[in-house]
Amino acid sequence: xxxxxxxxxxxxxxxxxxxxxxxxxxxxxxxxxxxxxxxxxxxxxxxxxxxxxxxxxxxxxxxxxxxxxxxxxxxxxxxxxxxxxxxxxxxxxxxxxxxxxxxxxxxxxxxxxxxxxxxxxxxxxxxxxxxxxxxxxxxxxxxxxxxxxxxxxxxxxxxxxxxxxxxxxxxxxxxxxxxxxxxxxxxxxxxxxxxxxxxxxxxxxxxxxxxxxxxxxxxxxxxxxxxxxxxxxxxxxxxxxxxxxxxxxxxxxxxxxxxxxxxxxxxxxxxxxxxxxxxxxxxxxxxxxxxxxxxxx
Amino acid sequence: xxxxxxxxxxxxxxxxxxxxxxxxxxxxxxxxxxxxxxxxxxxxxxxxxxxxxxxxxxxxxxxxxxxxxxxxxxxxxxxxxxxxxxxxxxxxxxxxxxxxxxxxxxxxxxxxxxxxxxxxxxxxxxxxxxxxxxxxxxxxxxxxxxxxxxxxxxxxxxxxxxxxxxxxxxxxxxxxxxxxxxxxxxxxxxxxxxxxxxxxxxxxxxxxxxxxxxxxxxxxxxxxxxxxxxxxxxxxxxxx
Numbered sequence: 298x299x300x301x302x303x304x305x306x307x308x309x310x311x312x313x314x315x316x317x318x319x320x321x322x323x324x325x326x327x328x329x330x331x332x333x334x335x336x337x338x339x340x341x342x343x344x345x346x347x348x349x350x351x352x353x354x355x356x357x358x359x360x361x362x363x364x365x366x367x368x369x370x371x372x373x374x375x376x377x378x379x380x381x382x383x384x385x386x387x388x389x390x391x392x393x394x395x396x397x398x399x400x401x402x403x404x405x406x407x408x409x410x411x412x413x414x415x416x417x418x419x420x421x422x423x424x425x426x427x428x429x430x431x432x433x434x435x436x437x438x439x440x441x442x443x444x445x446x447x448x449x450x451x452x453x454x455x456x457x458x459x460x461x462x463x464x465x466x467x468x469x470x471x472x473x474x475x476x477x478x479x480x481x482x483x484x485x486x487x488x489x490x491x492x493x494x495x496x497x498x499x500x501x502x503x504x505x506x507x508x509x510x511x512x513x514x515x516x517x518x519x520x521x522x523x524x525x526x527x528x529x530x531x532x533x534x535x536x537x538x539x540x541x542x543x544x545x546x547x548x549x550x551x552x553x554x555x556x557x558x559x560x561x562x563x564x565x566x567x568x569x570x571x572x573x574x575x576x577x578x579x580x581x582x583x584x585x586x587x588x589x590x591x592x593x594x
Numbered sequence: 595x596x597x598x599x600x601x602x603x604x605x606x607x608x609x610x611x612x613x614x615x616x617x618x619x620x621x622x623x624x625x626x627x628x629x630x631x632x633x634x635x636x637x638x639x640x641x642x643x644x645x646x647x648x649x650x651x652x653x654x655x656x657x658x659x660x661x662x663x664x665x666x667x668x669x670x671x672x673x674x675x676x677x678x679x680x681x682x683x684x685x686x687x688x689x690x691x692x693x694x695x696x697x698x699x700x701x702x703x704x705x706x707x708x709x710x711x712x713x714x715x716x717x718x719x720x721x722x723x724x725x726x727x728x729x730x731x732x733x734x735x736x737x738x739x740x741x742x743x744x745x746x747x748x749x750x751x752x753x754x755x756x757x758x759x760x761x762x763x764x765x766x767x768x769x770x771x772x773x774x775x776x777x778x779x780x781x782x783x784x785x786x787x788x789x790x791x792x793x794x795x796x797x798x799x800x801x802x803x804x805x806x807x808x809x810x811x812x813x814x815x816x817x818x819x820x821x822x823x824x825x826x827x828x829x830x831x832x833x834x
Contacts, residue, residue, distance in 0.1 A: 340730040351719045358723020369827035
């Protein structure tokens with residue numbers, strides 16, 4: 298199976314041929330894979346080198362001229378390093394871009410903390426009007442990327458990961474999908490967390506919702522999935538509790554409980570593999586079963 | 595607002611008209627030296643170089659001027675008022691709650707203002723993207739100008755943009771550096787050589803000499819971006 302990042306290159310290369318508004322801005326990362334597209338569209342596939350402030354600033358400038366810029370690098374260098382550019386060169390200018398990241402939280406554990414950005418979605422939550430897609434499969438990534446490119450001039454963040462589910466879910470951008478229904482509360486699995494959540498909740502009388510779009514937060518979808526018990530477990534592949542405020546706001550008119558699971562805030566000074574890190578964060582199926590079962594008892 | 599703008603009058607605005615317009619704005623005296631340092635260069639640009647008017651402020655093939663150094667925008671607002679982009683009657687509202695004229699400009703509140711600025715080091719990268727976007731649309735004629743200060747040049751984002759624009763030969767990109775010697779550690783050997791080292795065309799001129807500014811602004815620079823360093827009196831010297 299291809300990766301989400303492979304699919305990003307493929308679908309974007311094809312759409313550059315069809316949509317003259319699209320322009321890709323790179324900062325060396327993934328530049329080699331975009332070489333065929335750059336050869337065909339040298340003015341619309343631009344590699345600025347290892348200059349991430351310029352990556353976002355140039356995207357803002359492209360948008361000021363009416364283009365639909367797509368900026369891409371690892372999440373650490375796309376959101377965290379040039380965060381003021383994200384705030385000022387896009388949002389404050391009143392223009393939009395599509396930011397496509399790779400290696401968000403734990404994709405390259407051997408690379409260590411410098412290449413981990415579990416706080417990216419929480420950072421974007423400090424700014425207005427972001428759409429955030431977190432696909433769990435390359436097919437979903439393609440669908441959500443196509444949707445993002447055509448999404449007017451909105452600012453859209455598409456968080457691609459090497460961690461993916463075995464099969465795609467039929468998703469509608471912006472809506473939570475119901476994967477399983479039960480009466481003991483709701484477990485909301487975000488993107489790549491779905492397979493572990495399904496394994497963890499097998500045999501339990503629990504509703505499983507799936508989110509491939511987390512902002513705007515589908516409050517109506519969450520509310521309609523709840524029965525008598527307003528107990529919600531969030532399982533997110535980035536900073537634990539990132540969507541807790543959204544869940545609380547969605548349920549503000551009724552007594553409720555929310556458990557936010559995800560990547561812990563503390564630095565985890567180990568290298569190794571993705572499964573080892575998921576287990577260490579309590580995000581493997583066995584840990585998720587224990588934690589959600591205790592909460593939903 | 596009922597006051598006529600300068601475009602309604604038969605007599606074109608003159609450089610001498612700017613000081614009275616600036617005097618209408620109060621409340622940002624802290625940035626007074628920053629405002630007057632840009633006055634002559636801004637005037638020559640808007641009066642004789644930029645191909646943009648209030649009528650073409652939204653035209654896709656207009657020249658674009660990006661004020662990166664958003665501090666002390668009184669000279670900028672005065673020039674925009676003299677050229678009819680802003681009604682002079684709004685100038686006294688400078689900094690007020692409902693005013694479109696902030697101590698840093700906001701493009702969403704003012705016609706003719708290309709970017710919202712204030713935080714230093716954002717205009718030049720935005721100008722690079724603007725030049726790229728125009729080129730990608732086949733618009734090879736419009737010029738993109740960005741004004742930065744010599745202290746603003748401390749910000750590393752400028753150096754990302756200077757190196758890339760030089761390597762990429764962004765011919766329609768122009769930088770105007772207002773150098774009033776305000777950078778804390780200075781620029782040994784001058785600012786122009788930072789641009790020249792990256793393949794830019796450069797000129798360093800007296801920032802109060804209108805003819806010298808005009809010649810520098812209109813110098814040919816085929817295949818290369820162009821930087822004009824306008825040197826003015828150090829910021830602690832009171833002007834005029």
